[in-house]
Amino acid sequence: MDGEQVQELPDVLHEWIEARAEETGRSREEVLARAVTVARLIDDHDEALGDAAPLDGAAGTSTGELPERIADLTARVDDLDAELDEKIDDVRSRVIQVKREADAKAEADHDHPKLREATESVDDLRPNSTTWGRTSSRSGRTSPSWRSRSTPASRTTRRS
Incomplete structure (x- = not known):
């Protein structure tokens, strides 16, 4: 040819x-x-291609194969979805566990001087740093009040 x-x-x-x-x-x-x-x-x-199955007209699928393949793919997607949900739940549980362990180990009156200094330097860079303010802790040290901005009740309990 x-x-x-x-x-x-x-x-x-x-x-x-x-x-x-x-x-x-x-x-x-x-x-x-x-x-x-x-x-x-x-x-x-x-x-490398192997033998091709005969095709059904214009659909391009072998006889009866498409519904079976769709069912298989749907089952695989469902399995992967369930596996992903399980892994997300595992990670969520582990994060909660680690946080609780960290909270239990930390003293209630502990301080993070480097973090405090970093937030103070960021406050100094802000054009309107007064909106962030400071609150006094029981130890007499000041700390950023950004945590207390969520509700008025939390502001009053933190400042006392």
Whole structure:
């Protein structure tokens, strides 16, 4: 077939080329060139592809295979979804456990001087740093009051 040119394509192929060109916005020549390129790739790598199942008309699926494949994929997605939910719950539980352990180990009256200094330096950089304010702790040290901004009740309990 090398060097042999086909003058006419069957009507079915003409219709497919026209429809594909219209769908993709490509010229008929581009569609045909791409189809030939794909055919050449298939020929070059035929052994890697294995045997193809017969196709059902235009659907492009082997007989009865599509519903089965959809069911398999749906089951896999459901399994992965359940596994993801389980892992998220595990991580959430572990984070809560670590926080509780850290809270239990920390003294109620402890301080983080480097964190306090960092927040003070950030407050100094803000154009309106008075909105952040300071509250006094029981030890007489000042700390950022950003935590107490959530509710008025928490502000009064922190300042006392």
